[in-house]
Amino acid sequence: IVYELGRFIGPALKPSERRLVVRITVPVLLLFLSGVLLCFIVVLPFTFNLLFSVQNLLGANLLILYGDSFIDFVLLFTVAFGLAFQLPVLMYGLSALGIVSSEFWKKYWRFAAIAIFLFGAIITPDGSRITMFLVALPMLALYVVGYGAAIRVEHTRARAKA
Numbered sequence: 001i002v003y004e005l006g007r008f009i010g011p012a013l014k015p016s017e018r019r020l021v022v023r024i025t026v027p028v029l030l031l032f033l034s035g036v037l038l039c040f041i042v043v044l045p046f047t048f049n050l051l052f053s054v055q056n057l058l059g060a061n062l063l064i065l066y067g068d069s070f071i072d073f074v075l076l077f078t079v080a081f082g083l084a085f086q087l088p089v090l091m092y093g094l095s096a097l098g099i100v101s102s103e104f105w106k107k108y109w110r111f112a113a114i115a116i117f118l119f120g121a122i123i124t125p126d127g128s129r130i131t132m133f134l135v136a137l138p139m140l141a142l143y144v145v146g147y148g149a150a151i152r153v154e155h156t157r158a159r160a161k162a
Contacts, residue, residue, distance in 0.1 A: 002025070002029070009021075024089075027089060028086065028089055031082075031085040031086055031088065031089060031142075032086065034085055035078075035081040035083070035086075036078045036079075036081060036082045039078045039081035039082075040078065043077070043081070043124075043135065044074065044077060044078075046130070046131060046134065047077075047124065047131050050128055081135075084123075084135075084139060085138075085142060087139060087142045087146055088142050088145045088149055089146075090146070091105060091146030091147065091149060091150055092146060092153060094150075095149070095150035096153045100150070101150070101154065102147060102151045102153075105143075105146065105147045106147065109147075112143055113140060116136050116139045116140055116143065117132065117136045119135070119136075119139070120132040120133070120134075120135035120136035123135060
């Protein structure tokens with residue numbers, strides 16, 4: 001779909017606009033796919049193992065994920081991870097537009113950490129804190145990457161002015 005969209009819009013773009021689109025699209029796709037892969041390889045198997053073991057321990061059918069509801073759960077979970085991994089792109093964009101400085105990201109990192117852990121607690125269905133950490137720790141690393149990108153944008157902007 002992305003390729004077809006590029007083929008449709010590409011001829012209308014100037015060369016500088018094409019370079020900008022490629023510079024944005026590649027990291028966005030790589031980060032999204034990284035989030036989806038982390039979800040499929042690490043988080044979903046751990047979450048399902050934990051949910052099934054709790055279900056077996058209690059001897060009840062607590063987990064009702066059959067057919068469409070299972071597919072919906074997996075799809076929403078993976079899309080949420082893919083979108084959550086866009087954090088560095090969001091931070092870079094806000095800094096590149098001059099809306100937020102790198103000092104803002106540095107000053108409010110504690111609030112960001114709390115928000116990231118809350119996000120991890122909300123999107124993980126089980127009661128264990130382990131799955132929340134599986135979500136939050138990569139997000140914290142991505143926050144640091146976004147902070148580095150914001151610093152880079154400011155240095156590039158300062159060099160261009162000099």
